[in-house]
Amino acid sequence: MRVDVLAVGTELLLGQIPDTNSAWLGRELAAAGVDSHFHQAVGDNQPRIVLALRTALARSDGVIVCGGLGPTHDDITREAIAEVMNVPLVRDDSLVEGIRALFASRGRTMPESNARQGDVPVGAEVIPQTLGTAPGLVCPVGNKVVYALPGVPYEMYDMFTRAVLPDLRARMASAGGPSTIASRVLKTWGLSESGLSELLAPRVAALDASGGNPTIAFLASGVEGIKVRVTAKGDSHSRVAAMLDAEEKELRALAGDRVFGVDGDTMESVVGGMLEARGLTLATAESLTGGMVSSRLVGVPGASRWFRGSLVAYDSSVKYGLLGLEEGPVVTAEAAMSMAAAVKRLLGADVGLALTGVAGPDPQEGQPPGTVMVGLAMPAGAVPAGAMPAGAGFDQPIESVELTLPGDRERVRQYATISALDLLRRRLLGTQPGCTA
Amino acid sequence: MRVDVLAVGTELLLGQIPDTNSAWLGRELAAAGVDSHFHQAVGDNQPRIVLALRTALARSDGVIVCGGLGPTHDDITREAIAEVMNVPLVRDDSLVEGIRALFASRGRTMPESNARQGDVPVGAEVIPQTLGTAPGLVCPVGNKVVYALPGVPYEMYDMFTRAVLPDLRARMASAGGPSTIASRVLKTWGLSESGLSELLAPRVAALDASGGNPTIAFLASGVEGIKVRVTAKGDSHSRVAAMLDAEEKELRALAGDRVFGVDGDTMESVVGGMLEARGLTLATAESLTGGMVSSRLVGVPGASRWFRGSLVAYDSSVKYGLLGLEEGPVVTAEAAMSMAAAVKRLLGADVGLALTGVAGPDPQEGQPPGTVMVGLAMPAGAVPAGAMPAGAGFDQPIESVELTLPGDRERVRQYATISALDLLRRRLLGTQPGCTA
Known part of the structure; x- marks a missing residue:
């Protein structure tokens, strides 16, 4: 296919x-x-969309079109597809009523002009919307197919996963392809792509030598670390799942605790799960x-069970006032630890996590952009004796870590964020689930 | 052209x-x-590169090919172009000697395999390399042209600017075309794409009727609102800039204060600029x-001049404790105003902005996800008498606005964020720049 x-x-x-849609679809299709x-x-x-569709259909079995399904005069993907199918567009009143109801539910x-989004080429199937207004379309053209999806990324991801992928799988199964393909993504933090690639090289070589099933691919995800995608093919879901389980075990044996999660896990959902399992609450x-x-952290559903809140002490006077820091430099290990304890x-939390540093573009206190101090204060009972350095002058297990981060203001802030969460994750890994403060 | x-x-x-190369070339060509x-x-x-080249040449006057000029076995752009030109490749020994000298200069x-990079289709001109090893090519195909450039971005940028652009300009001058095209993006918040489209419809119709220069397009940007892109063509930079200025004025007259910025502006950079101009500081x-x-807000460089910090009171006990709210429901107009004042x-800020509400997935206090209260406390001197409702029991200009927002947890939070910033922006628009608290 x-x-x-x-x-x-x-x-x-x-x-x-x-x-970004084409790259995302490229990964998912692969x-x-x-x-x-x-890709085009x-x-x-309209004439150019028609030409591009005909070009695509001449050289492939199908085409996924993203964008041009909105309500405005320049949204003409529906018209172009109808021209390629050589059928008229007919307005589906039930679709229009659904869009009208969506507006009404928002008090509008x-x-x-939104009624145009109910236009459907004769013979096409509708992919219902769940997140926005533009319905998707599955349009037969001879024995080939055009899928039309919205250009808004999250709407597109949803429709592709929910409707296009199952349709493609059914077409491949009826053509005798392998019946099941599944992937699992291991998420890592703390290594470069080449560093991780070297670490996993023995396993990649072994798979290549044994026929390339499952396969392994590396996906750099910028500030979210490096992902390792394992893809297995087989004749049943249970067989493929077993292959993925076995491969995940092999890779974790090589990568260790640099793997922080799989698939939908995020650094913050993993940290939240660990806090909840240990009965600890966090403040930042x-x-x-x-x-x-x-x-x-608040983006994780159920965060109220383990997250109490945060004080954003951006101006130094807020650090000296509400947080009670001594007046003086604020980009220091002592300041980070004092902020965490305060x-x-x-x-009223069990754990305090604090960040202070220089985001740029200008230096601060003589330190260059990218200099960041992370402070972490833990409850005494949750840390094995001797496992965590006690900061001088503090009456609790407390530490600070200095980071030197690359990039512009936004990237320094994002790297600092995930690095701080990863520090807390590693510290919690050393404690027992179920322990209390 | x-x-x-x-x-x-x-x-x-x-x-x-x-x-990223295609997007960069798109901007430069425009x-x-x-x-x-x-774009493809x-x-x-090789057969697919040949097909893509022939497809491109059938519908345009030329094509810029990026990538596939390296030394390895899968770098076959040279072979594909020679096939399309229907000529042999001939090795240019002087090119090979240049590459050999480059290696030697680096002690290697x-x-x-790098000798392949000296292969040139008969009839093509070479674009010399200045940064790497792969020469570029200018390849005539009938009265059309194929430019071959390396895929390494900085090498591509260099060759495009140095050789392709002058060649294109010469071809356009000899064909008598317009010399300049430029765009400006107006950013809006507060209307759906279709609502904005209806508002601007008279202007779109007038432009269409008068020949379609400038043109207008709508770009939905999800939680960042709707963008309106104006594109003008003309025979000089100053003429095009004047057309964009005039069109921006026309569109602002129709859309009013729903336009919050242009091009690189963000809601937070605009709000920050307004606070700074008025000498006000903000806490959230x-x-x-x-x-x-x-x-x-902290993402805006220089935020320390007008932003003091934030208290994230996620757990209700933090709202009752540090913020001093009365114990009871926290998703209320009163709670939002109390949080802002507190x-x-x-x-120690001049302006207090607060948000409380239900992100979901579960209801809270009997209210559905998407219910959000925004509280805003302003300094007395900054608001004209009577312009802002004084909340009962508060000794300062204070108000609350209830929002009903669509989407999942993440989108509710993002919509709430930009909506709150937009409320502050509109309130600041009603005050005078330069006024002080």
């Missing part, structure tokens, strides 16, 4: 927004065992990250 | 690296007044957003 990808939108040709030999981008122009009246004090750590006490 | 872009590399199709209607990506496979011996109190508001006082 060969499927082209076609991204629609003049903004893509002009380079005003990056085309993971599903679907060949994708050509085209502007909001549907503009009449943030300076350069400005609330980024606490915002990620916020733990102030918000 | 119409020029396609063709990116070569299997890693692009697999989504393993993002195709700025140079060259139409680029189709194709893998390292040239691997013999956040519950469901968990620090997302303050993190965005954080303003606690962190």
Whole structure:
């Protein structure tokens, strides 16, 4: 099965927004065992969309079109597909009523232009929306197929996963392809792509030598670390799941605790799960990250069971006042530890995590951008004696770690955030689940 | 002049690296007044590269190919172009000697595989390398042209600027085309894409009727609102800039204060600039957003001039304790106003902005996910008498706004964040720059 990808939108040709959809689809199609030999981008122009669709259908079995399903005059993917199918568009009143109801649920009246989103080429199937207004379409063209999906990434991801992937799998199964392909992603933090690749090289070589099933691919994810995707093919779900389990075990034996989670896990969901399992609550004090750590933690459903809150002490006077730091330099190990201890006490938490440092673009206190101090205060009962250095002058297990981080202001703040969470994760790994403060 | 872009590399199709080259070329071509209607990506496979080149040449006047000029066996762009030109490749010994000398200058011996980089299709011109080993090529195909450039971004940027752009300009001048094209993006908040489209419809119709220069396009940006892109073509930079200025004025007259910025502006950079211009400082109190508001504000360079900090009072006990709210429901207008007033006082700021609400997935205090209260406390001197409702029992200008937001936990939090910042922006718009608390 060969499927082209076609991204629609003049903004893509002009380079005003990056085309992340095509790359995402490329990864997903590859993971599903679907060949994708050509990607195209085209502007909001009907004859050109038609030409691009015909080009794609001439060289592949299907095409996934992203974008151009909105309500405005330049959203013409529906018209272009109908022209390629050589059928008229017919308005589906039930779709329009659904869109009208969505607007009503938000206390708004549907503009009449949105009614266009109910237009369906005769013979096409609708993929219902769950997140926005534009329905998707599955459009047969002879024995080939055009899938039309919205250009908004999260709407596209949802429809691809929910409707396109099962349809592609059914087509491949009826053509006699392998019946099951599945992937698992191991998420790592603390190594470069080449460092991780060297660590796992023996396993990659062994798989290549034994026929390449499962396969392993490395995906750099910037500030979220490096992902290792394992893809296995087999004749049943249970067989494929067993292959993935076995391979995950092999890779974890090589990578150790650098693997912080799998698939949908995030650093913050893993840390939250560990805190909850140990009956501990957390508070954070943030300076350069400005609330980024606490915002990620609050993003985890159920965070109220283990997260109490954060004090964003951005201005130094807030550090001296509410947090009670001694007046003086604030980008120091002592300041980070004092912030951690103070916020733990102030918000009544078991664990205090603090960040102070220089995000840039300018130096601060003579230190260059990227200099970050992380402070961590733990409850005495949760840390084995001697496992954690007690900071001088503090009456509890407390430590600070200095980081030197690359990049601009935004990347320094993001790296600082995940690094601080990873420090807490590693410290919690050394404690027992179920222990209490 | 119409020029396609063709990116070569299997890693692009697999989504393993993002195709930043095509977006960069799209911007450069647009700025140079060259139409680029189709972009393609194709893998390292000769028949498919040939097909993609022929497809591009059939629909445009030229094509810029990036990638596949390296020394390894899967670098076959040279062979594909020679096939399309229907000529043999001939090795240029002087090119090979240049590559050998480059290796020698770095103390290394040239691997013999690099000699392939001296292969040139008969009839093509060489673009000399200045930064790496792969020469570029200018290849005539009938009265059309194929430019071959390396895939390494900085090598590609250099060759495009130094050789391709002057060649394109010469071709356009000899064809008498417009010399300049430029865009400006207006950023809006508070309307759906269709609502904004209806508001601006008279202007879109007027432009269409008068020949379509400038053009207008709508770009939905999810939680960041709707962007309106204006693109103008003309025979000089100053003429195009004047057209963009005039069109921005027309659109602002229709959209009013829903336009919060242009091009690189963000909601938080605009709010920060307004606070600074008025000599005001800000503190925030956040519950469901968990620090997302303050993190965005701290992302603005120079935020320390107007941002003091935030209290993330996620657990209710922190709201009752540090913020001094009366024990009871926390998703209320009163709670939002109390939080705003308390954080303003606690962190010594002029303005207090607070958010409390239900992010989901579960209801809270009998209210459904998406219910959000925003509280805003302003300094008395900064608000014209009567312009802002004084909350009962508060001794300062204070208000609360209830929002009903769509989406999952993450989107509710993001919508709440930008909505709260927009409320502050609108309130500041009603005050005078330069006023002090």
